[in-house]
Amino acid sequence: MSSSQDQSSLIDELRKAVAARDDFIAVVAHELRNPMTPIAGQLELLVARARSEGASAAMLAGLERLELAVAHYIRRASVLLDVSRVNADNLCLEPSTFDMAELIAQTSRNYRLLAERAGSSLQCHAQPPVIGTWDRLSSEQMLDNLVSNAIRYGAGKPITIGLQEAPHGIVLWVQDQGIGIAPEAQARIFERFGQAGGGRTNGGFGVGLWLVRRLVEAQGGQIQVLSKPAHGSTFTVRLPRDITQHNPASPST
Structure with missing residues (x-):
């Protein structure tokens, strides 16, 4: 051989x-x-x-x-x-039509107690209805990871979850006023096991934001972060209004 x-x-x-x-x-x-x-x-x-x-x-x-x-x-x-x-390339999307503003409001209610325990308040700026076709489970997981991440690193300060409609879709964001992320680490946090360091490790798996990126991209969207050390972070997600038009094959890339 x-x-x-x-x-x-x-x-x-x-x-x-x-x-x-x-x-x-x-x-x-x-x-x-x-x-x-x-x-x-x-x-x-x-x-x-x-x-x-x-x-x-x-x-x-x-x-x-x-x-x-x-x-x-x-x-x-x-x-x-x-x-x-x-x-395992087994991320099969199940598109359904629902109100993203309602889902964000529910996420805010789910995490309110956890935020209070961390000394933070949760402010929700999402006026319903914002109806579209997305994968609900992936959207829930995306929001869960972003909000829990903001609570974890929010330094006990207010956290904002927002949503607005855009010409070709929606824009949602999660903003904290916590410890922030150094510029050189901002690309790395979306990699698998890519924690930012500088005090941001917490015993987790280091895959939360990598998973968020994969879930967002699987729905035909994009995610970005704006952050400055000691001045907090804002994670912004842009999604199409109807993922079946942008992502008909439900890829698992």
Whole structure:
């Protein structure tokens, strides 16, 4: 067997190994995440009941901390699942028509408690309706990552989520007033495992913004960041109004 054949065989074996790894990660992430969803639902009911029945402040605070911990666990498992899907070229979009302003408002409500725990306020500037055709799950994941990122690095200052209509689509942004990102790191943060450094590492996977970029681009959009150290960051996403016209094949690139 020639050296070129040996090399081709080795490459083929490596590809199979990577595919097997991604399949394994997908199964594990799925099995870790799914049982937590009903638990999260029960916790939400318990918190609501505790509030309505006048539970003690200590009990309510404990339930809220548990609710946040479960939500954080689910988000981390979801990131693993999403990354494995993207790596395996298995990111199949499911376009549907919905109100992006409503989705942004829901995201703001979902993260309000987490933001308050970090000392930040969440301000939402998105007047409904802003109707279009996008992949709802990918849009939710994109917003979740951007908002949680802003809370993590927002230094306890106000965070703004905004949305406006554009001639050929929509523009949405998430702005914080936190520690910011050095100019030389701003391109790197969209790479896989490309944390910015300079105090921004936090024990995460380092794939959140890479995943956001992939989800945005899969819908025919673009993402950019404007940031200055100690003056915060603004992540801006531009999406077409109808991804089926710009992305009919639902690519997973």
